[in-house]
Amino acid sequence: GATQMLGQPMTLSRTPSKLARRPPERGEHTAEVLTEFGFSADEIEDLVGRNVI
Structure with a gap:
């Protein structure tokens, strides 16, 4: 939709x-x-899986 x-x-x-x-x-x-802060793809995936991010 439109964004103001x-x-x-x-x-x-x-x-x-x-x-x-x-x-x-x-x-x-x-x-x-x-x-950029040094987290690996696996670490990021783990955070997503645990609803941290």
């Missing part, structure tokens, strides 16, 4: 701005962030 978002805080006459994409969903990048 705040507009751009300022506008420039020669540089039009627009929002290119929607904001991330809650938890959308959790696995990616945990991987």
Whole structure:
């Protein structure tokens, strides 16, 4: 469905701005962030299986 978002805080006459994409969903990048912190795929899967994340 539609998502309401705040507009751009300022506008420039020669540089039009627009929002290119929607904001991330809650938890959308959790696995990616945990991987960057050193968690293995198996550890992340275990956390998901136990409803920790």
